[in-house]
Amino acid sequence: MTAVPAPPGPEVSAPPEVGLDGGATLLAWLRRMRDEQPVWRDPAGRYHVFRHEDVQRITADPAAFSSDSVSRLSGGEQQPPGGTLLLLDPPRHGKLRRLVSKVFTAKMINELAPRITEVANELLDGIDATADGDGVVRFDLVEAFANPLPVIVISSMLGVPPSDRHLFQVWADNLLTVNWETPEGAEILGTTVQELGDYLRQHVAERRAREHDDLMSLLVRAEVDGESLDDEDVVSFAALLLLAGHVTTAVLLGNMLLTLDQEADLLPDLRADRTKISAFTEEVLRCRPPFLKIERVPTAPVVIAGEKVPEDTMVYLWLLSANRDERVFLEPDRFVPGRPNAKQLAFGHGIHYCLGAPLARMEGQIALNLMLDRYADIRVDRDSALSYFDNRVNVFGLRQLPLVVRRA
Numbered sequence: 001m002t003a004v005p006a007p008p009g010p011e012v013s014a015p016p017e018v019g020l021d022g023g024a025t026l027l028a029w030l031r032r033m034r035d036e037q038p039v040w041r042d043p044a045g046r047y048h049v050f051r052h053e054d055v056q057r058i059t060a061d062p063a064a065f066s067s068d069s070v071s072r073l074s075g076g077e078q079q080p081p082g083g084t085l086l087l088l089d090p091p092r093h094g095k096l097r098r099l100v101s102k103v104f105t106a107k108m109i110n111e112l113a114p115r116i117t118e119v120a121n122e123l124l125d126g127i128d129a130t131a132d133g134d135g136v137v138r139f140d141l142v143e144a145f146a147n148p149l150p151v152i153v154i155s156s157m158l159g160v161p162p163s164d165r166h167l168f169q170v171w172a173d174n175l176l177t178v179n180w181e182t183p184e185g186a187e188i189l190g191t192t193v194q195e196l197g198d199y200l201r202q203h204v205a206e207r208r209a210r211e212h213d214d215l216m217s218l219l220v221r222a223e224v225d226g227e228s229l230d231d232e233d234v235v236s237f238a239a240l241l242l243l244a245g246h247v248t249t250a251v252l253l254g255n256m257l258l259t260l261d262q263e264a265d266l267l268p269d270l271r272a273d274r275t276k277i278s279a280f281t282e283e284v285l286r287c288r289p290p291f292l293k294i295e296r297v298p299t300a301p302v303v304i305a306g307e308k309v310p311e312d313t314m315v316y317l318w319l320l321s322a323n324r325d326e327r328v329f330l331e332p333d334r335f336v337p338g339r340p341n342a343k344q345l346a347f348g349h350g351i352h353y354c355l356g357a358p359l360a361r362m363e364g365q366i367a368l369n370l371m372l373d374r375y376a377d378i379r380v381d382r383d384s385a386l387s388y389f390d391n392r393v394n395v396f397g398l399r400q401l402p403l404v405v406r407r408a
Helices: 024-036 052-059 069-073 092-103 106-110 113-128 141-146 148-158 162-177 183-209 215-221 231-262 266-272 274-287 357-374
Strands: 039-041 047-049 136-140 293-298 302-304 307-309 315-318 375-380 398-400 402-407
Touching (some): 047 052, 052 293, 052 315, 113 141, 113 148, 113 357, 136 141, 141 148, 148 162, 148 215, 162 183, 162 231, 183 215, 183 231, 215 231, 231 266, 231 357, 231 375, 231 398, 266 274, 266 357, 274 357, 357 402
Parallel strands (some): 047 315
Antiparallel strands (some): 136 402, 293 315, 302 307, 375 402
């Protein structure tokens, strides 16, 4: 990756879209903001924080910076859905996280490796069935592989019938692609949330009546210090696992393959030494974190990087910017696997560090290993346009990634 210059910009109005330049303009804007306006108040009165030090400090202090933006910004008139870990503060967050963590363990995730390998191979077999006489295949990585892989794995974990997996994909796609700022988009979003919630409540009720051998049953039975999860807690965590887990893995996979195409020496290096895939994954997460930013709300007036920020106002913490901060990472726009300073914040920091991070890493690394086994050549199909998510979706990745591969 070449260094991104920090241009002298005009008056700041809004972050540029990722666009066809793959985010170069956005990265230049973020660099300028880190240097000139590390805390910026946008025209809507929301604050944006760009430096690594500030993002890390804020995420490490849940008492001063609440995650419950729903109730705080509504003056208490609205409440987040029960069990939605991302929107909960201590002590409720800690109790629920301990309950969920009792079930969603490192051992359970590691035991998924054979199933992930099986699903990935089945998907790749389907892709390979379209190869021409020379063993060359053209396909969209996102549609054919990166999207269905985590959806199938997560739905299998939850105990969703295989025939219903397409519903999960539709719901996840709707929540990622509709413009909820339009009346039509808002209606689709509301319908999707309702359908997903009703579906999961039905499965929770079934597991209350009869035990199943799946993650949802374990969540229903989980208990810590005499406390268990109620139905809405289980529904909220299952929905979070489906949506956040799906997005994180799908976007990570796309970003891994895009990086391999852009960094010419990496593919043969990883093919020769698979132990380097872990360090490669971490640097992909630093340079291309799946989510652009996360949000917090100050519980009292606070000063951030010299800027006074009122209580109960939205504060956006730019993970993409923090991961490119020159104050922490030497030559941050260069792709350097195995950096000694691995303080990347792609999965957050503090009590809200992503519970599914190990699963996303494992799915990405298993998938890449299998593709290296199968294909002698992997490259982006430059005859087709790349399609990126726009900033509204808050995802730094690709809607479509056309690939050309050749069987080994």
